[in-house]
Amino acid sequence: MTAFLSRRKLTAWCLALAAGAAAPLAHAQAPALDGALTLVVGYTAGGSTDRIARMVAxxxxxxxxxAVTVENRPGExxxxxxxxxxRAPAAQNVLMLGNPAVMVVAPLVFKDAGxxxxxxxxxxxxxxxxxFALAVGNKLQLDRAMxxxxxxxxxxxxxxxxxPATGSLPHFFGLMVGDALSVQPQIKGYGGSAPLSADLSGGSLPIAIDTLDSLYGQHVAGKIRILAxxxxxxxxxxxxIPTFREAGMKIDADGWNTFFAPASMPPAKVQLLSTKIREVMxxxxxxxxxxxxxITPIVSTQAETVQMLKAFRQQxxxxxxRSGFQP
Incomplete structure (x- = not known):
């Protein structure tokens, strides 16, 4: 009996020792950043992509x-x-906040996006x-999409x-709307959302499609009307404001802002950043x-983000x- 008790105590002691040794080891092997993190935004400061990047940072x-900083690198x-x-090396802590224009449209329409x-x-x-929003100027005096x-x-x-621009997501969404309505729309590109909204509220443009956040201020001010x-x-x-489906049209679509890591980044670090960003959101x-x-915030795991991107590309x-658009 004494020998049995001694053996049991010895076994318990060994297990406790092993557990105590494993805890510091697991902690030491846990993924961690070894320096500051840079969040790169490919646009000037002030836009919706930049704003959500700074909220996260x-x-x-x-x-x-x-330290987490936002770096604006506008161009192209x-x-x-x-x-x-x-081109970032594996040791560099950098993420890019990308959108469909950069990560889906550009690779399709440019012979070499780089x-x-x-x-x-x-x-x-x-x-x-x-x-995206479908809006009309007050000159049309319409308050329903149908x-x-x-x-x-x-x-x-x-x-x-x-x-706002030919080759933009609103451009291609306009084509989707045309398909849903069985009409062939003529797309009129502008040099941004500001001149588009100016012509819409001024009466020289009857119909516009842009992102909801770009048009909503004019809608609230009563200068235009968003129909769907x-x-x-x-x-x-x-x-x-009703959705297109609520308005009787079988169409829905959205855009997104998603953080991307360079392919060189170790998977454990990518997963750490994904987990922490999700907690932030x-x-x-x-x-x-x-x-x-x-801005509509999204809480998403890495796996959910991958599935979202797959579905987006399919749509x-x-x-x-089909548009045949070339820059």
Whole structure:
């Protein structure tokens, strides 16, 4: 009996010793950043992509225990940043906040975008989504999307959709709307959202398609009227505006902002960053700030982000290719 008790105590002691030794080892092997993290935005400061990047950076630093900064590298419609980030060595702590224009459209329409969106980058975490909006100027005096549909069926020559730029996502969404309405729209490209909104509110442009956040301020001011938004549900900051499906049109689509790591980054570090960004996006204060800036925050795992991108490409790539658009 004494020998049995001694053996049992010895076994328990060995197990305790092994557990005590394993804990520091596991802690030592846990992935961690060994320096500051840079979040690269391929646009000038102030836009919605830049704003959500800074909201994340402010809260991500304390979670990682390192400095997190946002670096704006505008040029070539965001492609310059992508070409620079793809060359980052494995030891460099850098992520790019990418959108569909850079990661889906550009590789399709440019003979050589300078990067392969699927091979040179690894999705980390989606952080926001945005809807597209169909809006009319007050000159048309329409307050429902189906009234506009009836007008375009009767007068298909009036199906002129203003968009912020040819080759932009609103451009291709305009083509989706045309398909849904069985009309052939004429796309009129502008040099950005500001001149588009000016012509729409001024009466020289009757119909426009742009991102919801770009048009919403004019809608609230009563200068234009947004008839429908492209999301599967109404935007949280614009709950009175119906979706296209609620308006009787079988169409929904959205855009996104997603963090991407260069393919050289070790998988353990990518997973760490994905986990911490997801934790940041769960912060109620961040979600409130995002909604106040007309941004829809998204909480997403890396796996969910990968699936989102796959579905997005399946929906949009055929539309872009059929358009025959060339820069």
């Amino acid at each position: 402010e809260r991500l630093g304390p979670k990682l225990g390192v 419609g965001g492609r310059l940043a992508a070409k620079e980030v793809k 990067y392969d969106a699927e091979k040179d980058f690894v999705p980390v975490s989606q952080v926001s989504s945005y809807d 009234f506009l549909v009836g007008r375009l069926w009767a007068h298909p020559e009036e199906a002129v959709f203003g968009v 938004v492209s999301g599967k549900k109404r935007a949280s900051f614009a709950p009175t 769960q912060d109620p204060a961040l979600q409130k700030a995002a909604n106040a800036a007309y 949009w790539e055929p539309v872009v290719r």
